[in-house]
Amino acid sequence: MSLLQLRDVSVTYRVASGEVPAVRGVSLDLAAGQALGVAGESGSGKSTLAMALLRLLPRDARVTGEILLDGEDVLTMKWGRLRAVRWASASVVFQGAQHALNPVRRIDEQIAEPLLVHGKATAAQARRRVAELLEQVGLPAWRGRNYPHELSGGQRQRVMIAMALACSPRLIIADEPTTALDVMIQAQVLTLIRSLIAEHGISMIMISHDLSVLASMCDRLAVMYAGQVVEHGPSREVFADARHPYSRALSAAFPTVGDPASRLSPRGLAGDPPDPMHLPSGCSFHPRCDVALPSCASRPIELWPAGEGRRAACVHVLPDPALPEDLPAGSGEVPDGPGELSDSPGGRADGPGEPPNGAHAVPAGTGGGGGVEIGTQTGTQTGAGEHGADAVEHDIPVMRPAKEVQ
Numbered sequence: 001m002s003l004l005q006l007r008d009v010s011v012t013y014r015v016a017s018g019e020v021p022a023v024r025g026v027s028l029d030l031a032a033g034q035a036l037g038v039a040g041e042s043g044s045g046k047s048t049l050a051m052a053l054l055r056l057l058p059r060d061a062r063v064t065g066e067i068l069l070d071g072e073d074v075l076t077m078k079w080g081r082l083r084a085v086r087w088a089s090a091s092v093v094f095q096g097a098q099h100a101l102n103p104v105r106r107i108d109e110q111i112a113e114p115l116l117v118h119g120k121a122t123a124a125q126a127r128r129r130v131a132e133l134l135e136q137v138g139l140p141a142w143r144g145r146n147y148p149h150e151l152s153g154g155q156r157q158r159v160m161i162a163m164a165l166a167c168s169p170r171l172i173i174a175d176e177p178t179t180a181l182d183v184m185i186q187a188q189v190l191t192l193i194r195s196l197i198a199e200h201g202i203s204m205i206m207i208s209h210d211l212s213v214l215a216s217m218c219d220r221l222a223v224m225y226a227g228q229v230v231e232h233g234p235s236r237e238v239f240a241d242a243r244h245p246y247s248r249a250l251s252a253a254f255p256t257v258g259d260p261a262s263r264l265s266p267r268g269l270a271g272d273p274p275d276p277m278h279l280p281s282g283c284s285f286h287p288r289c290d291v292a293l294p295s296c297a298s299r300p301i302e303l304w305p306a307g308e309g310r311r312a313a314c315v316h317v318l319p320d321p322a323l324p325e326d327l328p329a330g331s332g333e334v335p336d337g338p339g340e341l342s343d344s345p346g347g348r349a350d351g352p353g354e355p356p357n358g359a360h361a362v363p364a365g366t367g368g369g370g371g372v373e374i375g376t377q378t379g380t381q382t383g384a385g386e387h388g389a390d391a392v393e394h395d396i397p398v399m400r401p402a403k404e405v406q
């Protein structure tokens with residue numbers, strides 16, 4: 001059975017001017033021992049989804065659907081049960097969480113706290129466990145006597161990981177766990193997380209806007225756009241051969257270590273993510289999509305099967321994506337090109353021409369022609385689909401300073 005099952009999870013924030021649908025109908029499964037990466041641009045709803053998993057959202061957020069952790073719905077748990085589940089069954093490492101440490105308490109007291117609060121250890125046992133945890137995250141036990149200001153940012157983030165591991169949870173939710181760190185420390189912390197979850201058989205949900213890091217860390221990827229999952233499947237396939245034009249653009253947006261071409265041709269996705277309070281009709285991505293059909297502006301979109309263990313919310317994964325309104329006037333023919341995308345996610349060989357809906361043009365290489373370049377990128381991503389020691393050995397996470405990936 002899956003450790004975590006999300007069934008039609010939606011989150012809406014109530015604000016003075018109305019309602020913000022931040023997460024919309026997300027359904028995902030996470031098997032025990034598996035790592036799932038959730039990617040998407042800023043504002044796509046990743047953190048909202050992560051916080052919903054343990055009911056950590058502010059009071060103005062309304063969550064619907066089901067979040068089944070070991071078959072038990074987190075959304076309907078009584079408060080006492082929820083407290084027991086937090087830390088003990090599932091714990092969170094947040095973006096910049098290092099700043100969440102209490103500046104006036106020593107590190108060892110803070111790591112021991114969840115153990116003591118959850119009755120997992122006596123004071124003496126907690127002391128021993130703290131020393132063991134510090135060692136696991138690569139810090140000498142004497143660091144436990146330090147205050148947070150006496151540690152570097154990377155060391156503080158290691159402390160947060162030690163705290164997350166303290167009660168031996170089955171699931172860790174890591175929301176941009178390395179964003180605030182410099183590039184070398186990012187690599188060290190990611191390697192640490194990867195080896196710890198493999199060693200302890202912990203499941204993980206990792207949130208990031210960086211698809212390449214997620215592909216190197218996780219077994220499966222889910223790509224979010226405007227609050228919805230638009231594609232999910234095995235990491236290696238989603239990263240190397242995305243079926244949704246947004247996932248393709250997201251993969252192509254990152255330069256790749258060892259690929260000079262990716263440095264020389266700045267790539268990105270034109271246009272801005274939609275305002276969640278004024279979402280486009282039909283496919284939310286259609287105004288930015290270079291392969292949108294006229295019908296994409298109005299037709300219902302769902303996560304259609306897109307290969308083994310994969311789904312994508314794009315009409316081009318359908319065997320016959322065009323509707324009558326997409327056909328050139330007076331012709332009974334399906335326009336050449338977009339239909340080929342279901343077999344050739346890299347794009348149309350003859351080029352998409354003008355976006356049919358007057359959408360922004362996407363820079364060369366990000367859309368229809370992006371597939372070839374993405375394939376080149378993933379030459380370094382060997383073993384990404386396997387979770388465990390082998391994947392750790394062979395993957396080289398592609399990391400860069402936060403300023404380059406915003």
Ligand SMILES: Nc1ncnc2c1ncn2[C@@H]1O[C@H](COP(=O)(O)OP(=O)(O)OP(=O)(O)O)[C@@H](O)[C@H]1O
Pocket residue numbers: 013014015020021022040041042043044045046047048049058060209276
């Ligand atoms: N407390 C809040 N009240 C109202 N709207 C919110 C609140 N928190 C987030 N939102 C909105 O919900 C949407 C999703 O935000 P969220 O932070 O989940 O996105 P994200 O993908 O995690 O972005 P980032 O990568 O920048 O953290 C955004 O439109 C955001 O403005």
